Amino acid sequence: MGQQHEPSGQRWRQQCRRGEFTGPTSGIAPSLVQCNLVVLPDTYAYDFLRFCQLNPKPCPLLAMSAKPGDPTLTTLGADIDIRTDLPRYRLWHDGVLTTEVSDIRDHWRDDLVSFALGCSFSFEEALLSAGLEIRNISENVNVPMYKTHQPCHPAGVFEGDLVVSMRPFTPRDAIRAIQICSRFPQVHGAPIHFGDPAALGILDLAKPDYGDPVTLKAGEVPVFWACGVTPQAALEQAQLPFAITHAPGHMLITDLNNATLAAI
């Protein structure tokens, strides 16, 4: 009956909505844009929006609620209900992670504002399509992420140091990766550093602050990208009375193709 087509973002979201899919979304619908989610009381929304505007590499904002309490994000998918359509969420009280749930309808409030931020899965797909090997994918682990000593631009209650993800490449492949990722400024864009980890304040690549270590082979250099964990770290530090995020690796699957984000 012809070629198989990749299930649409809508189909995956409906599985989440029905509680049938609660797993990590890495490798699922790889051609579709996936998003980090941050949900905050309206009173903090302006500060967070400014934090994204000031720090676009770690916080590339793709969409936000049209008004407080509105659970839709129609530019990412006509039917999106942010309360049910992710596989897993984290609830935060006073900056502390309190629980993980697969549905936030019971926790929804009329003052909540949702922010959907671009995610590295989109540029990883572009790198794989170009024939590059991505070590965390080859080794089937989470990408290693590190806190740096490089402060973000603060905005109101939000501040903190940049968090980076790291992928090893030969210099030749690193140059290619820089070219490819430069086309995708809305999903972290070009790397921010390569080579010496100490220049970012990273003491030991074998001990990431988040995710898992990966092998660095002879002749390879570590290449560092601004990471979507940065806003979560700023959120923790701000100790907001209440916030909701996606659970790590359990992203919002949208209807947008990664290719639609290419700047050039």
Place this chain on the structure above:
Amino acid sequence: MGQQHEPSGQRWRQQCRRGEFTGPTSGIAPSLVQCNLVVLPDTYAYDFLRFCQLNPKPCPLLAMSAKPGDPTLTTLGADIDIRTDLPRYRLWHDGVLTTEVSDIRDHWRDDLVSFALGCSFSFEEALLSAGLEIRNISENVNVPMYKTHQPCHPAGVFEGDLVVSMRPFTPRDAIRAIQICSRFPQVHGAPIHFGDPAALGILDLAKPDYGDPVTLKAGEVPVFWACGVTPQAALEQAQLPFAITHAPGHMLITDLNNATLAAI
């Protein structure tokens, strides 16, 4: 009387033609495309054209003679006479440099074919415009160039190893330089390597094979570009009975703006 305008390529070429200008062209008319020149007997033109096609990063061909013996290159400048319009030329016999002259009318033959190749001055202007420091310019020396152990794709009598130029940058500036130079594939394009010189077969950065050494500061990495000396090295190795090139640093100044070469 209004703003001063940069003298046109035509004006500089006329000064060369009258023998009034015989110096190096670095820094002259920096917004205009300058070219490496290779002039060969027709019998070798097909091989050389294939060599350029197979090795576009070191040999980015911008224009060639419409027919043997024709001294014009009208796509680069309506009035160009390749026999008089460069400040300085080199004459080669059996692969050996025999003399330098400022005019090749006495050596012109009906079977000669001219090739104009893109030059690093164009991307250096783009890097300077972006606020990057170029060490060889700051230190007022020729860019350091190195023979590598990386063979070019051979074509007929033409073969040899890639020659690279090197400019030091911090990783942050190197990433920016990769982005900027990627826009200019016709003037060597993106770097081909950064970091460890030994990976290219370069033993000592302080001892370039051509040009001058430059300072490498703490926290900087050497960044390597394919270099227009590569075809000259292949030309020497081929030991052609007769050939003419520009003298190093004494380029053809065209009427094209560097910006017209930007791919994106």
